[in-house]
Each structure stands twice: as structure tokens, then as C-alpha cells.
Amino acid sequence: MFESGKLFFLASLFMLNHGDTIGSNQYVPEIPQYAENLVPDAGAPNFPVIRLNLGYVRGQWLTSARGKRFAAYKGIPYAQSPLGNLRFEPPQDKKPWQGIRNAFNHGPQCPQLLYLVNKIVGNEDCLYMNLYVPQANGSREPRSSNDELLPVIFFIHGGAWVIGAGDMDDYLYGPDRIMDEDVIVVTINYRLGALGFLYLQDMIPGNMGMKDQSMALKLIQKNARSFGGDPNRIVIMGESAGGASAEFHTLNPESRKIMFGAIAQSGSALAPWAWTRPDVLNIRTRRLARLLRCPTKGQPGDLLECLKRAHPAEIVRYQIFTDWSILQIPIGISFTPTAEPRETPNKFLDDCPRNLLIRLQDSRPKIPYLTGYNTVEGQFFTKISVGLIDSVLQSTVRRLAGLPKEPTTVAYLKTKPVLKQPTPKIVDSVIGEWQFKTPIIDSARHHYSGGSNVFLYHFSYTGRNNFVRLFWDNSQPPTHMDELTYLFKGRGLFGKLPILENASPEAAVSQRLLRMWTNFAKTGNPTPRNSSGIDIYWPSRPSQLLLIGTELKVRDSPLQTSWSSFIDQQCFL
Template sequence: MEKLQILLAVVLSLGTASAASLGVVQTEGGSVQGQNIPLGFFRSVDVFKGIPFAARPETFEKPKPHPGWDGILKATKFAKRCLQISMLQTSSFGSEDCLHLNIWVPHGRHVSSNLPVMIWLYGGGFMVGGSMGPNFLNNYLYSGQEIADRGNVIVVSVGYRVGVLGFLSTGDSQLPGNYGLWDQHAAIAWVNRNIRSFGGDPDSITIFGESAGGASVSFQTLSPHNKGLFKRAISQSGVAFCPWAMNRNPRKVAEQVAEKVGCPTDDRMVACLKSTDIETLTMAAPTVVQGNPDHPGVKNLLLSPVVDGDFLPDQPGNLFHNAADIDYLAGVNNMDGHLFTAQDIPSLGNKNQETPVEDVKRLLAAYTKEKGQAGLKVAFAEYSSNWGSTPSQDTIKKTAVDIGTDYIFLVPIQTAIYLHAANAISGRTYSYLLSEPSLMAGPGKPYYDWVGSDHADDLQYVFGKPFTTPKAYGDRQRDLSGYMIAYWTNFARTGDPNRGNLKVPVTWPELTSTRHQFLDINGKMNESSIGQEMRLRFVHLWTSTLPSLPSHGVTEAQ
């Protein structure tokens, strides 16, 4: 027995000792050296943290190339995240010098070469977010290690400006906005130019992101500035059409910010804003108010991308020709709206409190405001059509969540998916619905047992948390995480989620203009996981029935 243990120890030490590593890598800015983490028998991952992809940005200016460095940059510590407001909106943290990226490169017996590359764009409503180090409770949500190791792909996460510094705009050339989108673009271009030195294939780059990151991915596919820089894209719970993803009246927000920081709102405004202290600017972001169904929180996310005539030369709906050769995979969580609707109608998430039908109507009225009473009547009739005469509290609460999910996420995402398929030349289109029940749902837990996949629930599975923190999850969640990593990395490798290095449980059909099929993803998948025309009645309601009603003379405050 002892001999066997010694032999095993020798074999293991050989395996880790001979794990491959890149060592010092040459980039356009200079040499970088990361850290090699052995993962087991002839398996390791090189991690590079905090490599600058652009210079420290100037306030309200596009990013510029990094001047480079002398000697070897020790890329072993995360950079600071971009300057942003705290979750409670009471303080700010981070740095303006935040245009850095992190890279995970997996190796087997030999140093990797020609691997597919996946670039991650984080969410946070364009207001907050970061992929630099722990997100909460010392848990680093966006570590690329599991995806890289299991899928044999290179994972890159990037920093981009958010909030006032990332998205303030006057709606004209004085302060065009979209600085955060330009940062993402600069990072994608840097990866395209430099990733070969890290063993990546610049002709096989996929960008992926969730929420505002998913919308960012969508904007990047639509911008003419990215021609040829990446081949595929994945949008999780966010696209350009989401009601929070674009500001149609940015000037109003710019004037509010100017007033808050004591700048005039006339032709001196922009010069004054540019000379204002960056922490003061960050704190002047419009406050996100919650807890009132008449003013849903999602309507307060006012610092977002704009049609600037440059990065986005036109309305998103007119730019899909730019994505015609990009493979696109996009989807939604079946209760993506739960998080937001439970904030707008506080009784919704409280198991001891009834939700009045009136509150559901008030929320719907806020979403259909431009169509007045007629819009509310049509929409409410559609959503309550299966209620019967005495709907249960579960039915009422679930309907409110459906309304939030449809309006904030599902319908805009379906619109983008259909438009991609309709304009595609060589690009393929794939659609999904994540329906895994929430881990927070059930007896003795905060959520009702009917709560499905809430907003951001997909992240833990895509990033392999059930493998890295096994005690917090069961086998079902590990299966699901394995499925998602398989579909996502196969797609990054071949443009087809079914073909690649990893086996998948169900063949995911392509969505075409004539066949609107989608995959229902959860921990127990089988042949019946293929769906058809996702929530078509409600997609039709929001994209056709309501828009055809006469407007009520109310223009959106946005």
C-alpha cells in the first residue's frame, strides 16, 4: 500500500512538474508574465491579470493606445475596476485608470496554440460592474478558469467605463457618449492583435456578456467599427432593444448631471463637465429609485448607449447588416424580470403579503404609458386571459413577473434574434430559454417555490461555480453547468453549440426565419427541451398590437 502511495505521489509530481506554461509573453506594449496554476495530471492554466489594453482614458474621450512599458510586466494582480458608484449610491470606488484585461490560457501536456478565444463583457446596467477580482464575499464570479480548462478555450475579461464617465452624452458631437462601448471595442481590437502570442486564434474570437454586457455584445455586433475583429457573439439576458439599453433623450440627463455638479447648462456646459473632478461626476449619476409600480426602476437606468452617428451610425434595427456574418447565440432566463418586478411591487417577493391586482395594472400601465388607457386595456386582457374569475395569489404574482420578464428582456431579445436570422448571410442564429428553478426558491427559502431562473442566475453555471464551490450545489446544478460550458465553448470553437470538444445532452436546433426553434436549458434535459416560437402571443402583443395603437400624446421621458 505504501509503495503504491509513493508511486502515485511520484506520478502526480511528474504530471504537475511537466505541465506546460507560456512563461514570458511579448505583447505590443511590452513583455508580460502571468502565473501558472497546475490543475492536475498534465493540465494547467496560465493566468494573466491586469494587462493594460489602452492608456488611462481622459474624461469623456475615446480610449487611446497604451504607451507601453519597460521590462517585464508582472501580470499577477487584478487592476482596479472602473470608477463607479456604490450599490447604495452613497459613495464611489475604483479608478479612471481601468482599461485592463485578464487572460486565462489552458494547457495540456504541451503549450497551447491556435485556441478559440472568448471575451467576457460584464453586466451592471451600464452603471456599475467589473471583472477585476472578487465581486462579493471574496467570491470571484467571473474567473475564466473553469471555462478555459473544461472547454479548452482562452477566456479574456475586460474593464470598460460605466456610469457618468462611460455613457454621459449631450446627444451631439460636443459630448457624443458611448465611451464604455469604445473601451470594449479597444479591448476586442487589442485581443485580435495580440492573442496569437498567448496561443489564441485571432480568427476565432467570440464575445459574450450578460445583462448590460449582453446588450454591449449586441451593440458590438451592430457597429461597423468591429468588421473582422470577431466571429461570434453570445448575448445573455440583454440586447440593444432592451428598454434600458438605449437613451433616446441623453441631453436631459447631461443637464441634470451638470446641475448636480454646479455647471451651467448652456454652451459652457461641456467644458465645465470636463474640468470637474471625476469622483464628483461619478456621484452625480441619476438616482435609481425603486419600490413604486408607477415608476418602475428599469426606467431610471438613464446612463446608457446612444445613437452617436459614429459607433452606432443609426438606430440598432437598421444595423443588422453589420452582423450578417457573425454567428449569434442569445437567450433569456424564464424569470429574468423577477428581481426587478419584486423591487417595483414590494409585496411580490413577500410570502406573507398579498399583491393586489391593482399593483399589477399600475406596473403594466407604466410600461404601456404612451398608449394610454387603450394600451393598458389590451395588454391586461392578454396577460389575465387564463386567470378565471378568482385568480390565486400565485397566479397574480407570477403574471407580474411575466410582464416584467417580457417587457424588460424576453420580447426585445426575441426581436434581436429574429432580426439577426432575417439579415444573416453566413451567420447562424441560436436561441435559448434558461428555466432552471432558482436556488433561492422553496420552503424555508426567501423565494416562492415557483420562481424559475432569475436575472443573473445563468452566471454561476456559465462560469462553473458548481465545480469550484461544490458544497453550495447538487449534482443537478453540476450537470447544468457542464451543459452550458459545453454549448458555449463548442459554439466558440465551431459556430455550432452541438459540435466541438464537449458532448451535449440535446441537439440544439438553429433558429431560422422560417423555423423559430429554441432550446429550453435546465438540469434535466431531454428531447422535449426543444421549443417553438417563444411566448409568441406576448412577443406579438409588444411588437405589433401595442405599437399599432394610436399614441396617447405621452412621450417617453427618456
């Protein structure tokens, strides 16, 4: 996932010289270029209404990929807006509302920099979740506790803890296909970057974004029966940083009480990008403070007050410049989960992930764990590195997003000969092995040693619907995010891939993935006996993995890689 020490310079060069200057980044409350939404089912005479402990919510009837009705409740607030003095604080309980709240539109995204179009978007009032519930068979009413209770997939979006949202309209996470498998899906927004993970010694213990996730999770469990969900079958699922988040929840005692299982796609708490020592984060916070012209000497309260007053766009703009190490990645992970002081009330983590994973042997209950990686995870990130200074790729992204084309820059003209060269396979391989494959396999081994059933996979399928086909014609093995478009339906920028045709190989791969993932949510086993469309046994141990390609095959897995000894040093880096 990381490149050489030149990457930080290239990222800085892009932000300073490509398109808008860093001093003129535009800050807008929402992304205006995506306006598409699903059309409500015209045959539904009424809007679905459910009662949560916070109040009544009115949603919309929508139609799944196979024509099944489901209720969509978008933009449900799950915590107080973290504004003013609540910035950098743990999430606070949302106050109940009166009457019926319309849940037709997603809430704002959390503040973030869209690197490839050099635009800051979002709003600090962003702690919202989205709920999608299949209608009960033979009923025209919204599902309730009187119907068969369905498992709940609590999905956490990826994006390196600096970008992303749980939207189905603007992002990748449309539940259209999953709704046909009789599970409930929840997606959430949570605080990102420094606003979500800043740490200041003796003042801000960090992990605000993880605590946001935890608050939403607890709210879903408390209300599950009211929308027909089974509070005893809540599976946390995520990809990339969302996958690492899912694993972090397996290490948190409060989350473990709620979870039925975890699905961690292309992400691990052991990844070098997933966790940072608190003393290192404290240094980055002080660097950010200097960039924001906040006092770093004198009374600590003055520094905290200044950080809370700073404009969110300024925080988002400068956070990438706080990490001066060679481990800076193309999209700038400077602030991550960390270990909080042990005396912190309601702490989320109090040690480094490796130590917490070792303690799983003494933890209860034992949580089924499904995890895996794609063939060439690193290629996605080397392409992003090139994209930071490649106006051709940026023009493609801007065109897909409906943004105006930016003029060619001097920085691009100087680097154009380099950009014509393919990214070296050795770089793709090193990034993928070091940042993804090794920590994922190592995590799987720890969960298994702790007594959990572990299902390890390798996604190897290359098809027309692989995610990267949105940006370049790639016939190479699948890279980071390529499996997501077989689980979710994208819209807006992410809706340009071909529609899955019923008889196509892509549709067959999608159906197998959906069936195994939802089997896991229902039973804790992705390949139970008599599962329709699945005729293979997936071993529940990390010594073997499931190869997911045109066909499903069981293979021996590499329990050790050349990077294992480096990953073992996580607590000291």
C-alpha cells in the same frame, strides 16, 4: 425590468435616508472587503510570460476545476487612463512599457455606486483586461503560436452600464470551469454610467464605454497568436448589459470584421433600457451639470471644462437623478449607448438599433448568434426595488461582503409591512416580457432575417447554485443572472454558493452549458455532431428554441409577444 413611477422616488428615499446620506457617500479606490485570490500552482517552477505588442506580461499558473493548469494574466492595461482631459474622450492607445509587467492582480474597477450597501467605489484609471489561457497538453511553458490555436471568448460583464467589473477575485467571473473546455477567456473593465456614456450635443458624442470595449477587442485580435489564440475565432459573449453590448458589436462594422460569433445572454440592443436617443441624453447631461453646479448657459466650453473637473464620485452619485421618467430602473440606467452624429470620427453607432438590425441583410460577414432568456427575468429587478428600502436584504448583502451592519432607519420602519409581501407575479412577468423576452426574440428574428444562424434558448433550471440563492431562498423559476453561476465560479461575495458536486444535477447542467457555449466558440454551432455529452440538435432558427432545464428539449418559440408593437417604436421613444 422597470416598475411604476414610484420607483424613482423609492430610490431617492433610500439614498437620502438609508445609512449614509447622499452627501456623505464614501469614495474609495477599490473594494477592500474582498481579498481572496487563487493560490498559484506550487508545482510550477516559473511564472508564465507572454509578449504583447505593448510589452512583456508576467502572469500566474493557476488550476482549473478539474486540475488543469492555466495561465492567468490579470490587470493588463489596454488603453491610456481616461483621466483629466481624457475624461469623456474616446480611449487612447496605451503606450508600450519597458521590461516585464507583473499581471498578478486585477486593475481597479470603474467608478460605481453599490446601491444595496450605499457605497461608491472604483477609480477612473480602470481600463484593464484579464486573460486566461489553458496550458497546452504535455507542455510546462505558456501557450504560444507554436501550439494549437484556441478560440477566444471575449466576455463583457453586465450591470446596467452602471456597476460591475470583469474580476474573478471580487466578482462572479472566475474562468475555472471554462478552462477545462480548451478555450481562452478575456474579461474587461469599461467606463460606466455618465463617465462612459454621457452625451453633450456638439461636444461629447457618447458611447465611450462601447469604444473601450472595441479597443480591448482589437488589442486581443492583434495579439491573439502570441498567447495561443486564434484571431479568426473570437466570440463576443456577455450577459444583461454585456449581452446587449455583444449585440451592439454585431451592428458595428469594425467589430464585425473581428467577430466569429456573438453570445447575448439576457440582453438585447432592442431592450428599452439598452439605448437612449441623443436628444434625451443631452437633457440628462444638462441636468447632471446643474447638480454638479456647472454652468449650463454661456460658452459650451465652460460646461465641458466643469464636467471634466468634477469629482468622479459626485458624477456617480448624481447621475441617477437625471432621468425623471417612469422608465428609471432599480439600479438607475440614466446613461446608455446612443446614436452619434454621422460626422463623428470612429463612431460606434450612428442610428437606433432597430434600424441597424434591419440593415443586417446587407452586411457581411454573417455572424452566428446565440441568445436567450431566463424564465422570470423580471423577478430579480422587483426584488432589487424592494431591496432599496429593505434593511433585511441589505443586512444580508453587507454581511456577505464583510461590511458592518447599518442601523435600522425610519424609512425602513415605515415601509416594513409592505416588504413582507412577495413581489406580485404579474409585475415580475411584465418586466421580464417587456424588458427581456420580447426584445431578445425580436433581435433573434432580425439576425436570422439578415442571414445568420441563430440559436435561441430558454434557461428554465432551478437548482442550488442559481445566483439568487445568494440573497434569498428562491424555489421559483430562474430569474436574471441565474445561469451565470453554472458558467463561472464566483469568489468574494459571489463565492457563497455550494461547490458543484460531480454527480449532482447542478453539475450536469453546468457541464452541458459549458460544452454548448464552447462548442459555439469553436465551430459556430453549439451542438455539432459527435459532441461529447450533448445528444440533441439545436435548430439554427428562432422559430424554435432550446429549453435548458434538467434535460435539454427543443420547443417552438413565441416569435411575437404582447409587447412586440411597443418594442417596434424604439427609435421614437
